[in-house]
Amino acid sequence: MYHVKEAFYTLQGEGARAGRASVFCRFSGCNLWSGREQDRASAACRFCDTDFIGTDGQHGGRFASADALSEHLMSLWPEAQERAAPYVVFTGGEPLLQLDEALIDAMHARGFEVAVETNGTLPAPAGIDWLCVSPKAATSLALTRGDELKLVYPQQEAPPERFTDLDFRHFYLQPLDTTPLAERTRHLDATVAYCLANPQWRLSLQTHKITGID
Ligand SMILES: C[S@@+](CC[C@H](N)C(=O)[O-])C[C@H]1O[C@@H](n2cnc3c(N)ncnc32)[C@H](O)[C@@H]1O
Ligand SMILES: Nc1nc2[nH]cc(C(=O)O)c2c(=O)[nH]1
Numbered sequence: 001m002y003h004v005k006e007a008f009y010t011l012q013g014e015g016a017r018a019g020r021a022s023v024f025c026r027f028s029g030c031n032l033w034s035g036r037e038q039d040r041a042s043a044a045c046r047f048c049d050t051d052f053i054g055t056d057g058q059h060g061g062r063f064a065s066a067d068a069l070s071e072h073l074m075s076l077w078p079e080a081q082e083r084a085a086p087y088v089v090f091t092g093g094e095p096l097l098q099l100d101e102a103l104i105d106a107m108h109a110r111g112f113e114v115a116v117e118t119n120g121t122l123p124a125p126a127g128i129d130w131l132c133v134s135p136k137a138a139t140s141l142a143l144t145r146g147d148e149l150k151l152v153y154p155q156q157e158a159p160p161e162r163f164t165d166l167d168f169r170h171f172y173l174q175p176l177d178t179t180p181l182a183e184r185t186r187h188l189d190a191t192v193a194y195c196l197a198n199p200q201w202r203l204s205l206q207t208h209k210i211t212g213i214d
């Protein structure tokens with residue numbers, strides 16, 4: 001049984017593929033936080049910007065098979081888009097708690113390219129076309145290669161220098177989104193400064209938050 005918080009058609013907001021039309025599938029649950037506010041301060045990952053509890057979001061639910069979930073996700077891709085490769089992004093919560101080869105195969109069979117947004121602490125099934133790893137301080141990486149490494153910055157115990165020798169095609173820093181505004185601005189300024197001083201790294205803005213889309 002797959003547990004999906006929500007699924008929606010939008011533009012990828014982050015990283016190397018920002019701007020690309022995508023079906024997002026947000027799985028329920030994470031191995032680094034319960035998702036409950038009262039547990040945030042003691043969690044391994046404390047800055048999460050996402051509600052991933054339950055299956056009650058838009059187009060969410062429980063799906064008994066890879067076939068059923070892949071059909072559901074395909075229904076969210078617009079029919080008139082034959083020139084563009086259908087693209088699905090599995091995220092969460094932590095997608096690698098649930099994503100398996102059967103679901104990847106089912107998406108491929110329906111013509112989709114398959115992307116994943118993961119914290120990198122769990123092994124990945126075979127067949128992923130685009131792997132984005134976003135390391136979290138105080139965790140160790142099970143995934144040390146992939147397409148993009150997208151580090152939220154700054155994180156006290158996860159400086160970018162720790163990751164530069166890993167086997168990724170793209171290295172992005174994404175400013176830590178938080179309140180109040182003054183702190184958010186400080187994180188943005190620090191991220192810009194780091195990318196200017198270290199050209200191996202590129203800036204990833206969360207463009208969906210700027211445009212106000214999902
Ligand atoms: C909600 S996570 C879900 C996927 C997976 N659990 C992970 O952490 O990569 C999706 C992306 O949002 C990033 N993210 C989460 N909270 C953020 C925040 N407050 N500011 C900036 N990026 C954030 C994560 O690092 C990750 O790259
Ligand atoms: N538009 C949009 N792009 C995204 N890229 C990564 C996201 C995520 O929450 O994993 C995300 C998201 O929630 N919305």
Ligand code: SF4
Pocket residue numbers: 030031032033045046047048049050052092093094119136
């Ligand atoms: S690992 Fe990802 S989903 Fe889990 S709490 Fe952190 S940012 Fe949120």
Ligand SMILES: [Mg+2]
Pocket residue numbers: 049050
């Ligand atoms: Mg998000």
